[in-house]
Amino acid sequence: MVIQDFERIFQEKIDNEIKIEPKDWMPEAYRKTNIRQISQHAHSEVVGMLPEGNWISRAPSLKRKAILIAKVQDEAGHGLYLYSSAETLGTSRDEMINDLHSGKAKYSSIFNYPSLSWADMGAIGWLVDGAAILNQVMLCRTSYGPYARAMVRICKEESFHQRQGFETLLVLSKGTKEQKDMCQDAINRWWWPSLMMFGPKDSESTNSDQSMKWKIKRKTNDELRQQFVDMIAEQIKLLGMRLPDNKLQWNEERKHYDFGEINWDEFWNVVKGNGPCNKQRLAARNKAHEEGSWVRKAAKVYADKKLKHKKEKIA
Numbered sequence: 001m002v003i004q005d006f007e008r009i010f011q012e013k014i015d016n017e018i019k020i021e022p023k024d025w026m027p028e029a030y031r032k033t034n035i036r037q038i039s040q041h042a043h044s045e046v047v048g049m050l051p052e053g054n055w056i057s058r059a060p061s062l063k064r065k066a067i068l069i070a071k072v073q074d075e076a077g078h079g080l081y082l083y084s085s086a087e088t089l090g091t092s093r094d095e096m097i098n099d100l101h102s103g104k105a106k107y108s109s110i111f112n113y114p115s116l117s118w119a120d121m122g123a124i125g126w127l128v129d130g131a132a133i134l135n136q137v138m139l140c141r142t143s144y145g146p147y148a149r150a151m152v153r154i155c156k157e158e159s160f161h162q163r164q165g166f167e168t169l170l171v172l173s174k175g176t177k178e179q180k181d182m183c184q185d186a187i188n189r190w191w192w193p194s195l196m197m198f199g200p201k202d203s204e205s206t207n208s209d210q211s212m213k214w215k216i217k218r219k220t221n222d223e224l225r226q227q228f229v230d231m232i233a234e235q236i237k238l239l240g241m242r243l244p245d246n247k248l249q250w251n252e253e254r255k256h257y258d259f260g261e262i263n264w265d266e267f268w269n270v271v272k273g274n275g276p277c278n279k280q281r282l283a284a285r286n287k288a289h290e291e292g293s294w295v296r297k298a299a300k301v302y303a304d305k306k307l308k309h310k311k312e313k314i315a
């Protein structure tokens with residue numbers, strides 16, 4: 001077979017909604033963009049543990065603490081599924097982790113903002129997990145098999161995360177004046193960064209066109225962002241709070257909510273490493289990695305020993 005035959009078979013699979021699997025032939029650019037997106041996604045899950053981890057020791061009750069610990073653990077699990085999925089494309093876990101720790105690899109801009117109050121745990125669950133789910137539901141149909149299958153499992157957990165976030169805010173929204181103010185303040189601070197999670201406008205998205213053609217992405221950044229605004233603009237009514245956007249208004253003609261302009265300078269500034277917590281997040285990841293080196297060494301010695309015993313048994 002010549003290269004054109006491989007390309008034709010690959011394209012036929014994409015056209016017929018047949019998943020691309022690790023041992024299938026694929027264009028190098030398809031492999032690369034999947035490694036890029038999946039590893040960035042994995043890093044986001046892992047770095048995303050930090051703003052929430054900050055509140056485990058200060059959760060207001062044992063029940064809230066147990067829920068938060070479970071949620072943070074889920075994010076670690078998501079990171080692991082995703083790293084494994086990226087590894088099937090020929091990259092190594094060490095390579096991906098090194099790229100994160102050296103600051104070379106990207107992760108979601110949202111995790112470079114500080115979590116300042118207990119209400120932030122509610123806002124992260126409701127808004128950040130809410131944005132993450134919309135994106136991930138579409139990724140359950142992504143064309144690369146191991147990524148799509150990881151997403152199915154992750155989405156089940158994320159929908160629990162979003163509901164717990166909403167419930168946390170609902171309790172605060174019915175509380176004292178201080179609790180209501182704390183709830184509104186958290187929504188004010190997390191709203192715009194949540195909209196940025198969907199990435200740049202379609203007209204400025206460098207990867208979207210090709211990723212849509214390969215069915216890696218099934219909806220564009222702007223389509224998903226609009227879906228998110230429409231969903232949250234309705235849900236906030238139940239909280240009796242408001243979104244910090246004077247331009248937010250139902251547009252009967254479009255059958256969507258109109259909303260104000262995102263501060264794209266702020267977005268790119270955060271993506272380039274200059275957000276409020278970028279340096280702090282990378283320092284925390286590097287420290288955790290260094291402190292965990294004895295665990296990795298011990299696990300390797302154990303694995304080597306087991307392999308040796310197995311070989312001796314066979315011999």
Ligand code: FAQ
Nearest residue numbers: 041044045048107108109132196197198199205206207208
């Ligand atoms: N932050 O051409 P596009 C979560 C970069 S998981 C930083 O539009 P693409 C769970 C982009 O990489 C949240 N960088 O890119 C959780 C590209 O640069 P590159 C993460 C961003 O890939 C909840 C450049 O800008 N979810 O939250 C961002 O087609 C609570 C041009 O952009 C995923 O990763 C950004 N927000 O579309 C955990 C989902 N946006 O790589 C704990 C999978 C864009 O060329 C607590 N990823 N950039 O150098 C995706 O769906 C896509 O990668 C997009 C971006 C939609 C994020």
